[in-house]
Amino acid sequence: MSDATVMDGKARSRSIIDQVTEATRTLKSETGIQPGLAVVIVGSDPASQVYVGSKAKRAEECGFKSVKHELPEDTSEADLLKIVDDLNRDDSIHGILVQLPLPKQIDEGKVIQAIDADKDVDGFHLINVGRLATGASEDAFVPCTPAGCMVMIRDVLGDDLSGLNAVIVGRSNIVGKPMAQLLLAANATVTIAHSRTKNIAAVCANADILVAAVGRPEMITAEYVKDGAVVVDVGINRIDAPEKGTNADGSVKSRLVGDVAYEDAAEKARAITPVPGGVGPMTIGMLMANTLRSAYRAAGRDAPKF
Numbered sequence: 001m002s003d004a005t006v007m008d009g010k011a012r013s014r015s016i017i018d019q020v021t022e023a024t025r026t027l028k029s030e031t032g033i034q035p036g037l038a039v040v041i042v043g044s045d046p047a048s049q050v051y052v053g054s055k056a057k058r059a060e061e062c063g064f065k066s067v068k069h070e071l072p073e074d075t076s077e078a079d080l081l082k083i084v085d086d087l088n089r090d091d092s093i094h095g096i097l098v099q100l101p102l103p104k105q106i107d108e109g110k111v112i113q114a115i116d117a118d119k120d121v122d123g124f125h126l127i128n129v130g131r132l133a134t135g136a137s138e139d140a141f142v143p144c145t146p147a148g149c150m151v152m153i154r155d156v157l158g159d160d161l162s163g164l165n166a167v168i169v170g171r172s173n174i175v176g177k178p179m180a181q182l183l184l185a186a187n188a189t190v191t192i193a194h195s196r197t198k199n200i201a202a203v204c205a206n207a208d209i210l211v212a213a214v215g216r217p218e219m220i221t222a223e224y225v226k227d228g229a230v231v232v233d234v235g236i237n238r239i240d241a242p243e244k245g246t247n248a249d250g251s252v253k254s255r256l257v258g259d260v261a262y263e264d265a266a267e268k269a270r271a272i273t274p275v276p277g278g279v280g281p282m283t284i285g286m287l288m289a290n291t292l293r294s295a296y297r298a299a300g301r302d303a304p305k306f
Helices: 009-031 046-061 077-089 108-114 126-133 144-157 176-185 200-204 262-266 279-298
Strands: 036-042 065-071 095-098 165-169 189-193 209-212 230-233 237-240 254-257
Touching: 009 046, 009 144, 009 279, 036 046, 036 077, 036 279, 046 065, 046 279, 065 077, 077 095, 077 108, 095 279, 126 176, 144 176, 144 209, 144 230, 144 279, 165 176, 165 200, 176 189, 189 200
Parallel strands: 036 065, 036 095, 165 189, 165 209, 209 230
Antiparallel strands: 237 254
């Protein structure tokens, strides 16, 4: 049986939501400003609908003004950019989130860069990317998934990661690269491993902090994990689970797994995130935290730290 601490993202996200809710109440009572989050979704992708629904629900729970724009699949780029521009000008909106992916007729990059950097609570605007990369993370909106990972890492290891080796598997702009910047800022020695890395298991086995964000089910097995490492699993993959039987239509039932072979890795890890229930809930918690920070800035106040 593993002695690894399970990093419970649901419970930790709940504590962040509680903190956001309290700070929202304070801001509203002292300044009259209510944080506002606008979510824009184009088309009817089922997974996107679920994500958007959970974000809107959580925003309302925090006491935010919650606005949702649902647009048809054939919406033009010009029409979407007009909505973004209107939201940029709306002083009651502090966070703008355009749900990705977008239909093929729309240039995602153009839409993301059209969002006011000071309302870019996803942290994808090049101004926020640049702030994070140059060490101005206090001024940046950090992408929500790596921000949530960092909260959990700090809970276990503290704020100063001097002398620790961190390895991130995956080099995406959404997780891998910003995760590296956050770990560097906390004084870790950082390696980004990816599909072209030689002897990747040996590289990972040197990590005191191992972050898996590669999108390959259960790729990270025990040989990748150093004894006593902190393992953060960003992956969410759906795989066949014949042991669960079949659905009404005869298809094989499925289950969610991460990029880490959990039972295997937990035998060696000091602490590990489960899938589901690890990083996922933290992503929405940090989205609420970013929106709150934007509202505090708009009010000329120092934002709470998370």
